Amino acid sequence: MFRPVLLLLGLLAVAACQAPEPAPPPIPEPRPLARPAKPVPSQEDLRKARAQRNRQANAAAAQAVVMASATSTEQRDFYARAERSLRDQGRLRRDRIPQDAPVDAETLTRNFLAIALRDEYAHGGIQTGGGGAAAPLRRWQDPVRLQIEFGASTDVATRRVYRVETGEFASRLAAATGHPVMQTDSGGNFIVMVLSDDERRAIGPRLAQLVPGIPARDIAVMQDLDADNFCTVFAYSRGAVPVYSNAVALIRAELPPLLQSSCIHEELAQGMGLANDSPDARPSIFNDDEEFALLTRHDELLLKILYDPRLRPGMSAPEAEPIVRRIASELLAQSL
Template sequence: MLGALALAGCDQREVEAPAPAPEPVVAPAPRIASAPPVPRPSSALRAARAKRAALQAEVASEAQNTQASQTMHGYFEGVEDMLTARGQLRRDDGAEIPLSVDQLTRDFVDIALFDEYTRNGAELVAGAQPSRLRRWAQPVRISVEFGDSVPPATRTRDRAQVHGFAERLAEVTGHDIEVTPGRGNFTVMYLNEDERRAIGPRLEEVVPGIPEADIEAIQALPAQNYCTVFAYSIGSSPLYSEAVAIIRAELPPRLRNSCVHEELAQGMGLANDSPDARPSIFNDDEEYALLTRHDALLLQMLYDDRMKPGMTAKTAEPIAREIAAELLE
């Protein structure tokens, strides 16, 4: 049974919306949390799963794009228009911005060695907490799934974006990362509002032993959160074994591709955000939409052989400084 450790986070992008966020906004989306071993399902848990299965069947039998999904689509189009009008969601890599060894070291420690969310029992609590260095050791195989609401042409574009970014991640990290047409260990799901609310049974299939709180958080994802990713390991291991990312199917193209970059990169082990990181997608200011030069360097540092899974910030900081100095020579 998978001992759940939710280690990568949701793209919690708080923005000034062009209109009030659509309801419901009922729960904070988790970013990083740990959980005890999954217990034997109780009668209440079995009842909750049965209810989710019934809801999933109901959604599948309804129209593909309900009023709730159409409302979300319009909302996110307005958000993207507003951000691009402000000069945000930049698509360059920020290469013109100088980086220092001190800055790159600080940002690595803040983003790779702190958690934005921790778990207090079944409750997810916001607030940066020291963590350990976590990453993948086994090959990463990314599978892409779509809700029925996503049309064929959009699926083709989405698959191409995930495939292209997986190749970029493999190049940057030196790790074995590929998109697979079969079952993977990193699942990317494109779901509309109704499909996401009913995704519980499928999540239990994709990640056996996934905590109930994680399912509930995904199904109740607030409108201010465009996408989310959870990565898991066995027991207390710092090595990832499974991950699942949720991307809203209502997102327009620029926000949609931005979610691919941030969630897949965070699912590799850069789990936190930092308001001081720039130029970076690991910053909630939405200045950049795509992986920057700064972010690629952080990934190189994370997968450098001198970095060992399980390291604390105190142990990793001098090694990060050494690597940063070499990268910026």
């Protein structure tokens, strides 16, 4: 039974007793070759490389435009038709001081109370109806820094138009309010997003980065924005303090030029603290009838009243009304 094991042990013993063969001479290690010097690119090579990167970036942008969904293309046509229809009806007017809509102190006071001291939307983006819910006076305390964010589908020329127009309107808001309003490339506290339908539906993660603490319900409202809404804005304060610290506006990239301008004017002005729309406000962009496309003199006066130091954040309508009436009378007397 144990024979195979014994044989194996015997073989091992024999192998151990044999004289070892002499070791072969060591093989010399190959010497590493000198590494060739890295060629220094010429200025022409660098120029060609930059040109190649630019071509690739432009091609990627062009591809993003080509890849726009059928829904986005249909919406572009839809909003172009909507703009033509509104203009055919005599709406989307651009006159700053319309002669057919005079303003007196009582009208200005009433419109201010309806627009600045009421909310168009309740929590969750639900329209309140009935002229809006009563709200305290709110405005900014820190300088307003407007930062524009574009989706990949927005071409370079359109981005330039937006930046120029937004910068000019920021100066107009600053002049009307006496409050610092400026455009910035980064670190903004008032984000303006220009997005196609596809980009808007996927904006949640980026929006959460740009506006820390933004409620999930507000992100959902923007992602599911009704087609009838050209644009929207949300403004936020820290805790219960009625002073704005952040805001975000969403403008559809599919809008034609005049509706683009109308959205810039309305949403940025509303984000300053004129949060409501009123069917009785005229001549004003804060009216859903779209009669006026651009900020009017009446609307500039509303902004002046809002940032008058005699008013303070947190005031209710009854507290603010006599002060507002006095300010309105003064402003109209100055403009005569």
